[in-house]
Amino acid sequence: xxxxxxxxxxxxxxxxxxxxxxxxxxxxxxxxxxxxxxxxxxxxxxxxxxxxxxxxxxxxxxxxxxxxxxxxxxxxxxxxxxxxxxxxxxxxxxxxxxxxxxxxxxxxxxxxxxxxxxxxxxxxxxxxxxxxxxxxxxxxxxxxxxxxxxxxxxxxxxxxxxxxxxxxxxxxxxxxxxxxxxxxxxxxxxxxxxxxxxxxxxxxxxxxxxxxxxxxxxxxxxxxxxxxxxxxxxxxxxxxxxxxxxxxxxxxxxxxxxxxxxxxxxxxxxxxxxxxxxxxxxxxxxxxxxxxxxxxxxxxxxxxxxxxxxxxxxxxxxxxxxxxxxxxxxxxxxxxxxxxxxxxxxxxxxxxxxxxxxxxxxxxxxxxxxxxxxxxxxxxxxxxxxxxxxxxxxxxx
Numbered sequence: 001x002x003x004x005x006x007x008x009x010x011x012x013x014x015x016x017x018x019x020x021x022x023x024x025x026x027x028x029x030x031x032x033x034x035x036x037x038x039x040x041x042x043x044x045x046x047x048x049x050x051x052x053x054x055x056x057x058x059x060x061x062x063x064x065x066x067x068x069x070x071x072x073x074x075x076x077x078x079x080x081x082x083x084x085x086x087x088x089x090x091x092x093x094x095x096x097x098x099x100x101x102x103x104x105x106x107x108x109x110x111x112x113x114x115x116x117x118x119x120x121x122x123x124x125x126x127x128x129x130x131x132x133x134x135x136x137x138x139x140x141x142x143x144x145x146x147x148x149x150x151x152x153x154x155x156x157x158x159x160x161x162x163x164x165x166x167x168x169x170x171x172x173x174x175x176x177x178x179x180x181x182x183x184x185x186x187x188x189x190x191x192x193x194x195x196x197x198x199x200x201x202x203x204x205x206x207x208x209x210x211x212x213x214x215x216x217x218x219x220x221x222x223x224x225x226x227x228x229x230x231x232x233x234x235x236x237x238x239x240x241x242x243x244x245x246x247x248x249x250x251x252x253x254x255x256x257x258x259x260x261x262x263x264x265x266x267x268x269x270x271x272x273x274x275x276x277x278x279x280x281x282x283x284x285x286x287x288x289x290x291x292x293x294x295x296x297x298x299x300x301x302x303x304x305x306x307x308x309x310x311x312x313x314x315x316x317x318x319x320x321x322x323x324x325x326x327x328x329x330x331x332x333x334x335x336x337x338x339x340x341x342x343x344x345x346x347x348x349x350x351x352x353x354x355x356x357x358x359x360x361x362x363x364x365x366x367x368x369x370x371x372x373x374x375x376x377x378x379x380x381x382x383x384x385x386x387x388x389x390x391x392x393x394x395x396x397x
Contacts, residue, residue, distance in 0.1 A: 001032045001105040001390060002057070004098065004121065006091065008111025010038045010061065012051040015257065017222065019303070020131060020177070020198050021110065022052070027379025028108075029055035032386070035104075037095060039064050039087050039114060060094060062087040088116050096120035105390050109171070112163045118170060125389045128171035129196075132300030133184035135160045140297025140320075141226055172389045175382070177301040178324045184299075194385050195328050198301045199375030205282070205310035212313070212355050213287035216251045217243070217348055220281050220291075220304045223274075224258035227298035231318075232259075232274075234341075235294050236266040242345035244271065247352045252292075255284045285311040289355035293321040293335075294344050300324060306373055309333070309365035314354075316347040327372050334364045 005028075011021035028034050036052060040061045052059050064087040095117050098104070107121045110129040118126065138157045145153055164185060168174070174193040176182040182193050219235055221228040232254045243250050250271065254263065257277035267274025278284065285291070291308035293315060301324050308315055315335040325333040338347040 001386060002103065003028060003032050003034050003106055003108055003386070004095065004104045004124070005034050005036045005108045006095065006110065006114055006117055007036070007038045008114045010040045010044060010048060011036075012048045015222070017225065020129075023199060023375045024108075024129075024196075024379065024382060025052065026055045027375060027382065028386075030379070031383060033057045035098065036060070037062070037091050037117070039091065039111070062090045062094075064088075085113075088114055092117040092120045099124065106386055109167075112160055115163045115166065125172045126170060127173045127175060127385055127389060128167045129175040130164070130167065130181070130185065131175070131177045133164075133176075133181040134299060135164055136181070136184045137227065137297060137299035140299075141230075144230055144296060173385050175385070179326055179328055180323050181299055194381060196378045196381050196385075197327075197373055198303055198306065199373050199378050200303075200306050200310045200369050202310060202370060202374070205307050207282075207286055207311045207361065209286055210361060212289050212359065212361055214289060214355060215247060215249050215352055216253060216287050216289050217292050217352070218253045218255060218284055218288035218290075218308070218313070219293070220255045220284065220307070222258065223254070223256040223263055223276075224260065227295050228256065229260055229263060230297070231293070231295045232263055233266060234296060235292055235344075236263075236269070236272050238341045239292075239294060239344050239348070240271065242341060243348050243352070246345075246349045250348075250352055253284055253287070255281055281307070282311065285313055288313045290348055290351035291315045292344070292348060293317040295321045298324075305333075305335070306369055309335075309362070310369045312361035312363060312366050314351050314362045315365065316344060316351060318344070325372075331368075331372065334362070334368055 007021050009018040011018040025034050034056045036056050036059045038061050040063055049059050064085055099122055104124055107124050107126045109118055109126055112134060135157060138153055138160055142153050175196045177197055179195055182195055186193055219232055223229055240252055252272045254274045255278055259274050259276055263274055266272055285308055291313045293302060293305050295318050302321050305315055305321060316338055317335045319337055319339050322333055322335050322337045336347045338344045
């Protein structure tokens with residue numbers, strides 16, 4: 001098949017929030033020809049294109065000047081959903097030209113802000129990768145946001161819900177990264193929705209030692225992503241003081257790019273390190289006694305938790321973070337689930353004490369990832385979706 005793939009962000013480097021699309025494109029390319037159209041920011045590097053060339057027929061990018069500026073991310077997203085930006089309109093015009101000039105079998109579409117471009121795909125069958133229930137994440141953030149951000153978040157929520165409903169109506173099939181997010185938007189309907197989870201590169205995320213680190217709690221992720229920022233500050237401000245009462249020498253490592261000013265300030269405290277961008281997260285996970293994932297709101301799948309589990313690090317997670325790893329078969333991840341600062345602190349202290357006593361790495365965590373979160377299996381699921389969507393269309397023609 002020839003597939004037109006539209007995304008709201010470029011799927012490289014793999015530290016970005018769009019790494020899902022890199023791996024899905026790689027899997028699709030084993031059997032199909034993919035043309036990728038992506039919105040990119042002004043910091044986009046041309047060498048990123050080279051990472052996708054082996055897996056694509058063509059790659060076309062459209063630069064958005066709105067990916068940076070004085071407005072908060074929530075404000076920029078809300079504005080983009082109301083006032084379609086030039087980059088999206090350019091994508092729509094290019095997509096219309098391609099569809100008119102060449103034969104495509106289907107469209108894979110991702111991104112609320114790129115929704116206008118979908119109008120250019122005519123009668124082609126559409127597979128919409130909603131990935132996560134964005135409206136659920138925005139609604140959750142409203143519970144913890146300051147008053148100044150609430151109007152923008154309320155506007156973003158209304159616009160996201162509008163686009164989600166439109167996608168539910170336009171797409172022949174829907175993709176989600178987790179069961180939870182599918183249930184949030186569709187309830188019990190599964191007929192035209194498939195859970196295609198993110199995978200883990202198991203060769204890359206493999207530890208080199210058989211011992212856990214000592215008295216070290218690690219949290220990783222892109223720290224300019226609001227759910228991660230909130231979780232990191234919650235961990236540093238509210239959970240760690242309770243941990244230090246029992247384990248005074250405990251260290252917290254917050255590892256990830258673009259930490260905002262309040263998080264940088266937290267890194268100046270004794271016992272807390274905020275690294276900013278690092279070339280390789282794996283050495284930090286090997287130093288960990290336990291991985292903490294105290295997310296209070298969010299959506300989608302927690303790649304950071306999967307990576308820690310693949311590195312055989314025990315995980316203490318909030319119910320929200322753990323539920324994103326629940327499988328369609330009902331299997332739940334082998335992590336310690338704790339809600340609230342007292343329960344989280346108790347669970348972290350328990351792991352620190354076990355680590356001090358020489359507890360082994362968590363083989364069961366890696367085994368769970370190996371069984372349920374492999375990119376090749378997600379690629380097979382996606383391939384079945386395209387055959388199911390395209391064959392009826394061809395039969396009608």
